[in-house]
Amino acid sequence: MDTSRIRLVAVDADDTLWDCQSYFTAAEQVFKETLLPYGPPEETFARLTRRELANMDSLGFGGKAFTLSLVETAISYGASTDEIHTILQAGRAVIDLPATPLDGVVETLEALRGRYRLILYTKGDLQEQTAKIRRSGLAPLFDDVLIVAHKDESSYRRLCEANGCTPEAFLMVGNSFRSDIDPVLRIGGSGIHIPFHLSWAYEEVEEYDHPRLAKVATFKEILRYL
Ligand SMILES: [Mg+2]
The missing domain is CATH 3.40.50.1000 (HAD superfamily/HAD-like)
Structure with missing residues (x-):
């Protein structure tokens, strides 16, 4: 060239x-593990992905949009407050990644x-x-x-x-x-x-x-x- x-x-x-993506991947892992009582990881993750795409227009890219999608999806499964808290903390780790x-x-x-x-x-x-x-x-x-x-x-x-x-x-x-x-x-x-x-x-x-x-x-x- x-x-x-x-x-x-x-x-x-x-x-x-x-590094940014490995923080997203780690949070997705926490999300899938926390929601295991509600469905297989592929299923809960697919619902998260649909939520992220639906939120894209109004929220755009980034950790805040991702965290809101995590929490909304967890709530849609009827997750407990503790489970939602765990998932919220995982999302926060993306927002606060050390860069x-x-x-x-x-x-x-x-x-x-x-x-x-x-x-x-x-x-x-x-x-x-x-x-x-x-x-x-x-x-x-x-x-x-x-x-x-x-x-x-x-x-x-x-x-x-x-x-x-x-x-x-x-x-x-x-x-x-x-x-x-x-x-x-x-x-x-x-x-x-x-x-x-x-x-x-x-x-x-x-x-x-x-x-x-x-x-x-x-x-x-x-x-x-x-
Ligand atoms: Mg890039």
């Missing part, structure tokens, strides 16, 4: 800069700093994302931090325009092919995909090869291209 024209680099946060930078993140961002206009670009709940970014301590390594409701072709076009560059000069780094890679390639930008070892079913999409796309295993490997 030729990155000689790249001037603007945006970086996803959850599951790119820090500790993954291995190599700090050194890599320091190496990129000053060489590109560097933006942390994340979607989700404003308060929740802001708090995670603060806990991560990474904000000073970026030129700007942006939290948006959706990452799609129009939001990436706006990101380029706001930074005075064309999509040809823009590269996005992230773990989600659906949110971080596909829409960027569609508008003429470039991407570096760093798949996380866990993924959220909602974010799963068919992946493809592209001349403006590279795939690496760890964050520090982005320096092979930047």
